[in-house]
Amino acid sequence: MSRAISNKNIFEKIHSSLKGEKLLVCLWLGLFLLLPMHVNAQSVEDEPASQVPITSFPQVETVTSNERTIELPDTIPTNLAALNKQDSLAGVYGSISSVGSDTLATLISLWSERFKTAYPHVKFQIQASGSATAPQALTQGTATIGPMSRAMTASEISRFTQKYGYPPTALIVAVDAIAIYVEKNNPIESLTLKQVDALFSATRFCGSSKKIDTWTDIGVTKFGENREVLLYGRNSASGTYDLFKKQALCEGDFKATVNELPGSSSVVLSIASSVGGLGYAALGRFDENVKALSIGTQAQGDTVYIEPNTENITTGTYPFSRYLYIVVNKPPNEPLPVLERAFLTFILSDEGQKMVSENGYYSVNKQLRDKQLVSILR
Numbered sequence: 001m002s003r004a005i006s007n008k009n010i011f012e013k014i015h016s017s018l019k020g021e022k023l024l025v026c027l028w029l030g031l032f033l034l035l036p037m038h039v040n041a042q043s044v045e046d047e048p049a050s051q052v053p054i055t056s057f058p059q060v061e062t063v064t065s066n067e068r069t070i071e072l073p074d075t076i077p078t079n080l081a082a083l084n085k086q087d088s089l090a091g092v093y094g095s096i097s098s099v100g101s102d103t104l105a106t107l108i109s110l111w112s113e114r115f116k117t118a119y120p121h122v123k124f125q126i127q128a129s130g131s132a133t134a135p136q137a138l139t140q141g142t143a144t145i146g147p148m149s150r151a152m153t154a155s156e157i158s159r160f161t162q163k164y165g166y167p168p169t170a171l172i173v174a175v176d177a178i179a180i181y182v183e184k185n186n187p188i189e190s191l192t193l194k195q196v197d198a199l200f201s202a203t204r205f206c207g208s209s210k211k212i213d214t215w216t217d218i219g220v221t222k223f224g225e226n227r228e229v230l231l232y233g234r235n236s237a238s239g240t241y242d243l244f245k246k247q248a249l250c251e252g253d254f255k256a257t258v259n260e261l262p263g264s265s266s267v268v269l270s271i272a273s274s275v276g277g278l279g280y281a282a283l284g285r286f287d288e289n290v291k292a293l294s295i296g297t298q299a300q301g302d303t304v305y306i307e308p309n310t311e312n313i314t315t316g317t318y319p320f321s322r323y324l325y326i327v328v329n330k331p332p333n334e335p336l337p338v339l340e341r342a343f344l345t346f347i348l349s350d351e352g353q354k355m356v357s358e359n360g361y362y363s364v365n366k367q368l369r370d371k372q373l374v375s376i377l378r
Contacts, residue, residue, distance in 0.1 A: 091338045093121040096144045100127075100134030101239055102263045103282040104147035104324050107174060110355055111347055122339065128263070131239025138329055139163055144340060146327040149176065149239035149282070160329075169330040171372050173347050175362035177313045178244055178320040179283040179292035181271050186278075188220050190305045192296035193319065196248050199229060199278065203252035215276060223276045232267045232279030235260040244280050247320055283308055284360040295319050314362050324361070328376075336376050344376055 098108050105128035112124040127133075127143075134146030135156035152170060161167050180196060182188055191199070195218060197206035204211065215223045233254070234241040241260075245251065261267050264281035271277040272289035286292060294305040297319055312318040326344065330336050336344070346352050353363035 092119045092342045094339045095123040095125065096339065096343060097125045097137075097142065098127065098145050098147060099129060099137035099143035100145075100147040100327075101131045101149045101324070102128040102234075103131075103149040103176060103238075103240060103284065104128075104174070104326075105263075106284070106359060107324075107356060107361065108147055110359060111343070111352060114351075114355065115343055115346055119342075122343075130235065130237030130262075131242070132237045134327055135160060135168070138168060138327060141329075144328070145344075148325045148327055149322065150243045151323075151325065152327065164329065164331075166332050168327050169375060170325045170327045171344060171348070171376070172323045172364055172368060173326050174324040174353075174356045174364065175314055176322055176324050177283040177308050177318055178240055178247075178280050178322065179286065179308050180278065180280055180295065181268060181286075181290045181292055182278050183272055183274065184289055184291050186220070186291070187222055188218065188293065190294040190296055191218070192303060193248070193298075196295070197250065197252065200231060200233070200244075200254055200258060200280075201249040201252040202255045203249070205250035205252040206248075227276050230274050230277040231255065231258040232270050232274075232277060232281075233258050233260055234264065234267065234281065235262055238262075240264065240280070240282055243322055244320070248280070283313070286360060310362060330376065333378075335378060341376055345373060348373055 096112070098112075105126060108124075108126055108128075112126065116122055116124070131148040131150055134143065134148050135152055137143035138146045139160045146168075148170075152168065157167050180191060194206055194208040195212060197204055198208035198210065198212040199218075202211075212218055213228055214225075215221070215227050215229055216225055218229075233244065236242075245254070259270065259279075261270065264285040267279045267281035268285050268287060268290055271279050272287070283292060292308050294307045295318065296303045296305045298304075306312050306318050308318050308320075313321045326347070328336060328340060328344070335341060348364070348369045353369070356363045
């Protein structure tokens with residue numbers, strides 16, 4: 001502004017004294033006004049090229065392996081309903097591969113879908129190929145988590161430990177039971193443990209003196225005198241198969257006539273659509289087309305029939321009660337990677353356990369959940 005005022009005053013003085021030489025004044029004035037512009041332009045050209053601002057396209061953000069080791073705070077928010085995209089924990093993305101139990105497949109799927117509402121960039125791969133495949137996948141490093149409907153065997157733990165130098169970590173995530181199912185219109189209401197063994201086992205290690213092949217052998221005449229009991233169960237890769245073999249058959253051998261199916265849902269469907277069908281499967285797969293039988297056990301010389309209800313299952317009174325597990329590879333004295341920790345913490349939260357209760361299973365008590373949370377956070 002001051003430069004402009006100065007130039008104007010000079011122009012007026014020159015114009016008043018040199019009226020007759022207008023052309024010379026214009027030329028002189030033009031040179032005077034253009035000189036500063038030339039000097040400024042020269043100074044810009046003399047600046048180093050590195051100081052010139054460069055505009056470039058923003059780079060696409062990528063996930064690095066280092067972000068999997070981000071430390072979570074001591075208190076992890078586990079109520080996903082209270083989280084939005086802005087509040088979600090940093091570093092919770094990537095993929096989780098689940099290989100194992102068919103019994104837990106429904107819960108794993110429900111948990112994963114709910115978890116993804118808070119962390120939409122997390123991907124899940126769920127393979128429900130049976131509990132026996134979980135230890136193998138974890139040992140080989142092809143699975144992040146291994147759902148199991150039974151505890152790991154000594155040999156499975158040994159193989160894992162031989163490779164990594166420490167045992168796997170098993171977390172109890174739900175309580176379930178194995179039920180004996182019949183079609184809903186079947187008149188039978190209960191079986192004793194010895195009768196269950198005599199129906200399914202070729203060896204009868206639980207003490208039955210004779211085998212049971214027909215419905216009349218257990219007092220059911222609805223299907224005629226010689227109607228054989230159609231038996232259904234799980235295949236040998238299933239944790240349900242292993243546990244039933246141990247608890248119901250006293251480690252005996254199954255009859256060759258048992259129809260082995262790959263999932264508990266298939267067992268329940270087959271029983272519901274058959275005439276004279278009976279089988280065992282996860283209680284969590286119960287539907288309105290079948291009914292679950294009470295099981296008779298011996299107590300002080302008397303037979304007591306126990307229904308597969310909430311109280312009997314959660315207290316362990318029902319003979320085929322069981323825990324459901326998720327097994328992970330966790331080095332000692334090291335926390336799990338951020339993604340696995342966040343997902344497992346959600347499963348053991350009040351919200352995650354509410355989903356357990358809403359889908360035919362039974363939740364883990366809070367004292368046990370809190371104890372397990374310590375093991376995965378440290």
